[in-house]
Amino acid sequence: MNVAAAVRRQVNGTNEVDAWGMDHDVAAVARSLAVLRWDITVGGDQHVPSDGPALLVANRRVLAGTPLLVAAAVGRATGRAVRFAGITDIAPIGPALRRVGGVIARPDEVAGLLRAGELPAVWCQPHIGFGHRVGPAPTPYLAAALDVRAPILPVAVIAPPLARRVRLEVGPAIAQPRRPGPWALAELADDVRAAIQRMVDEASPPSWLVPG
Amino acid sequence: MGSELGSLVATLLEKEPWVGEITGLDIDPPRRRLRRATFHRVEPKDRRKMVSIVREFDPQVVVHMAVWEPDARAHPRDAALWTQAAAVAVLGAAAECPSLTHLTVRSGICVYGRRRGAATRPDESVTPDPTTPFGRSLLDVERIAGEAGAVAGVPVTAVRLAPVVGPHVPSPLGRLLRLPAVPVSLMADPAFSVIDDQDAATAIVAAASTHLDGPVNVISPGAVTATQAVRMGRRVAVPLIGPEWRLAGMVASAFGAPIPPHIQELLNRGRTADGSYAAQALGVEPRLSTREVIQALYEWATVIHLRPTEAAA
Numbered sequence: 001m002n003v004a005a006a007v008r009r010q011v012n013g014t015n016e017v018d019a020w021g022m023d024h025d026v027a028a029v030a031r032s033l034a035v036l037r038w039d040i041t042v043g044g045d046q047h048v049p050s051d052g053p054a055l056l057v058a059n060r061r062v063l064a065g066t067p068l069l070v071a072a073a074v075g076r077a078t079g080r081a082v083r084f085a086g087i088t089d090i091a092p093i094g095p096a097l098r099r100v101g102g103v104i105a106r107p108d109e110v111a112g113l114l115r116a117g118e119l120p121a122v123w124c125q126p127h128i129g130f131g132h133r134v135g136p137a138p139t140p141y142l143a144a145a146l147d148v149r150a151p152i153l154p155v156a157v158i159a160p161p162l163a164r165r166v167r168l169e170v171g172p173a174i175a176q177p178r179r180p181g182p183w184a185l186a187e188l189a190d191d192v193r194a195a196i197q198r199m200v201d202e203a204s205p206p207s208w209l210v211p212g
Numbered sequence: 213m214g215s216e217l218g219s220l221v222a223t224l225l226e227k228e229p230w231v232g233e234i235t236g237l238d239i240d241p242p243r244r245r246l247r248r249a250t251f252h253r254v255e256p257k258d259r260r261k262m263v264s265i266v267r268e269f270d271p272q273v274v275v276h277m278a279v280w281e282p283d284a285r286a287h288p289r290d291a292a293l294w295t296q297a298a299a300v301a302v303l304g305a306a307a308e309c310p311s312l313t314h315l316t317v318r319s320g321i322c323v324y325g326r327r328r329g330a331a332t333r334p335d336e337s338v339t340p341d342p343t344t345p346f347g348r349s350l351l352d353v354e355r356i357a358g359e360a361g362a363v364a365g366v367p368v369t370a371v372r373l374a375p376v377v378g379p380h381v382p383s384p385l386g387r388l389l390r391l392p393a394v395p396v397s398l399m400a401d402p403a404f405s406v407i408d409d410q411d412a413a414t415a416i417v418a419a420a421s422t423h424l425d426g427p428v429n430v431i432s433p434g435a436v437t438a439t440q441a442v443r444m445g446r447r448v449a450v451p452l453i454g455p456e457w458r459l460a461g462m463v464a465s466a467f468g469a470p471i472p473p474h475i476q477e478l479l480n481r482g483r484t485a486d487g488s489y490a491a492q493a494l495g496v497e498p499r500l501s502t503r504e505v506i507q508a509l510y511e512w513a514t515v516i517h518l519r520p521t522e523a524a525a
Contacts, residue, residue: 013443019333019435019484021403089328091399091480098402104329112333112486 003029020083020113021098027081030100034072037065037164043203044170045077047153053114055145056082056121056170058155059134059196066157070121071101073168074155083113083120085141111144121155124193132200137192139185146176146185154192156199169199213251214240215285216381217318218277220413222249225275230421235269237262237302238278239294240285256280256294259301266305274306275420277318279353282346282472283384295349299356307360316420317357319370321429322347322474326481335486336372336427344474354427367425371416374431374485375478377505378409379512385478386509387469389441395460395471395479396438398451402482403435408505411498418494428494431487434502438479444503445510 006025009015016024034040048054056074060066067084074082087102088094094102103109103120113120125135145152151173159166174191177184213222213236225231226248234249236242242251254261256278266274278298282288299317306312324334325343342348354370361368377386385406388394407430415430442449452460457480461471477483491497500508 011443013436013440015440017403017435017437017440019403019405021332021482089330091397095400095402104332106329106331108331108334108338112331112335115335115486115488 017099020103020109021095022081022083022101023099024081026099027075027101031072031075034068034076038069038072039165040069040073040076041165041167042073042077042170043168044172045074047170047172048074048078048080048119049151050078050080051117053117053148053150054119054173055110055114055141055150055152056119056155057137057141057152057192057196058121058123058157059200060123060126061157061159062126062128062161066123066159067102067121068100069159069166070155070157070168073166074119074121074170075101080119083118085110085120085122107140107144110141111148114145114148114150124196132197134193134197134200137189137196139189142188142192143185146180146188149176152176152188152192154195154199156196156203158200158203167203169203171195171199213242213246213249214238215277216243216378217376217409217412217416219243219246220409221275221277221416222246224413224417225249225420228417228421233269235265235271237265256298259297262298262301263305266302267309270309270311271306272311273314273316273420274302274312275316275416276302276306276353276357277416278302279318279320279350281383282474283470284382288345288472292345292349296352299353303356303360307363309364312364312366314366314420314423315357315361315364315368316416317353317368317370318416319350319354319372319427320346321372321374321431321483321485323351323354323372324485326477326483332482333484333486334429336429336489344472344477346472346474367423369419369422369424370427371412371419372427372429372485373412373415374405374407374429374487374502375483376409376412377406377509379508381409384470384472384475388464388471388475389438389445389447389506389509391447391464391467391469393448393450394438394442395452395457395464396442396449397480398453400480400482401437401439402480403437403484404478404482405431405435405484405502406505407432407498408500408508411500414496415490415494415498418496422494424493428490429485429487430490430494430498431485432498432500432502432505433487435484436502436506441506444506
C-alpha cells in the first residue's frame with residue numbers, strides 16, 4: 001500500500017468511500033495495523049472467492065474482538081475487504097467503524113452487500129461458559145444469502161480472550177438446500193454451526209487456552 | 213413543468229414516439245422551449261382549476277412531479293402545502309379519467325428515513341419510515357397516488373430519486389455545497405449519493421413508458437462524504453459537533469443557502485439507496501456517478517462572447 005498516495009487522496013478528497021461508509025484506504029491501514037495486536041494464522045483462505053459475493057459465518061468469542069479480527073485476518077489473507085456486521089449506529093464510534101468496513105446488523109443490510117458482490121461477515125450467537133461450544137447460526141442472514149444465491153462459508157475463530165496468537169480456519173462453502181422453506185433454512189443453520197464446531201474442535205489444542 | 217426537472221421531462225416526452233398530446237401545469241412557466249406541449253399556469257392551491265384541466269384533457273398517462281423540495285423553490289411551509297394540494301387535485305382528478313392507464317409519481321429516497329439502526333442502503337423492499345418533513349411529504353404523495361391507482365385500477369410507479377443535483381438545479385444541497393465554507397459533521401461525515409437531473413428525467417420518462425407497478429430507486433452509483441465534496445469543490449469544510457448546527461443553519465440561510473431538516477439529516481446521517489433494480493425494471497442506468505455529479509456541480513461554464521457573423525445593417 002502506498003501510504004503517501006493514500007494520504008494525498010485523503011487530503012484532496014479523491015479517496016473512495018462506498019455507500020456503507022467504508023474508506024478503502026483507511027480499511028487497508030487498519031488491516032496493516034492488526035498485526036500489532038494479533039499474531040494471526042489463517043487456513044482455508046482459498047475457499048473465499050476472489051470476487052463476487054460470499055457470506056462468512058464465524059463463531060464469536062467473548063472479549064476476543066471477533067469482528068475486527070475476522071475482518072483483518074481474512075482481509076489480509078485474501079486481499080478482499082470484509083464487511084463485519086454488528087456495529088453501533090451512534091457517532092462517533094459507528095461512523096469510525098464504518099470507515100474500516102463495519103455495517104449495522106440487519107439482514108437487509110447484509111443482503112444489500114451480497115447483491116453488490118461484497119464479502120460480509122456475521123456471527124453465531126456467543127457461547128457463555130466453559131468449552132468451545134459454538135452457538136446457533138444466525139438464520140435471517142443465511143436467508144439473505146440464499147435469496148442472493150451467495151455461497152455461505154463457515155469460519156472458525158480459535159482465539160482465547162485477550163490472546164495474541166489466534167487462528168482462523170475458513171471452511172468450504174456449505175451445500176445449500178434445493179428447496180426453500182423454514183425447515184431447509186433451519187437445517188442449513190445446523191449445518192453451518194456443525195461445520196464451525198468441527199473446525200473449532202479440530203484446531204483447538206490445549207495450548208490455545210494459554211494466552212500468547 | 214416549471215422546475216428544471218419538470219421541464220427536462222417534458223422535453224424528453226416530446227421526443228418519445230409513444231407520446232401524443234402533452235399538457236402540463238405548474239406555478240412557474242417551463243424553463244425550456246417546448247414545441248408540442250401545452251402549458252397551464254396554475255396556483256397549486258387552485259384545486260378547482262387543476263381538476264378541470266386534468267378532466268378535460270383525459271390523460272392516458274400522468275407523470276406527477278409536483279413535489280416542492282423545502283428551500284429549493286419554495287419556503288418549507290409552502291412546499292409541504294403545495295405538494296399535498298397538488299397531489300390531491302391532480303391524482304384525484306386523474307383517477308376519474310376513463311382513458312387513464314398509468315400513474316408515475318416523483319418521490320425520493322428520503323422516504324426511507326435515517327432513524328438510528330435504519331438500513332444504510334435500502335432497496336425497494338425496505339418499509340419507508342421517513343424522519344424529515346420532506347420525506348413524510350413524499351410518502352404522502354406515494355400514498356395518494358396508490359389510492360388513486362387503486363380507484364382507477366391502474367399501475368403506479370413511484371420513482372424514488374436521490375437528491376437531484378446539477379449546475380442549474382435549484383436545490384438546497386447544491387446551494388450549500390457551493391458556499392465558500394460548508395458545515396460538515398465532525399463526528400460522522402457519512403456517505404451520501406445524488407442523481408444528475410438529466411439521469412433523473414430519463415428514468416422518469418422510462419418509468420412512464422414501462423407501466424411498472426411499485427417503487428423504484430433511481431440513484432447515481434457510488435457515494436461521497438460531505439468533506440470529500442467540499443474538497444472536490446475547493447471549499448472550506450467547517451466541522452460541527454451538534455448544537456452549533458442551528459447557528460450554522462442561520463448563517464448559511466443568511467448567505468442564501470438554508471439547510472432544511474432533510475439536508476441536515478443527509479450531512480449527519482448520510483443518504484444512499486440501492487439503485488440496482490432500476491436498471492432491470494426501467495432499462496436505464498445513470499450516465500454519471502455521484503462523484504461526477506458533484507464535480508459537475510462545481511464546474512461553471514465559461515462565458516464566451518461570440519462576435520456577430522455579419523455587421524448590423
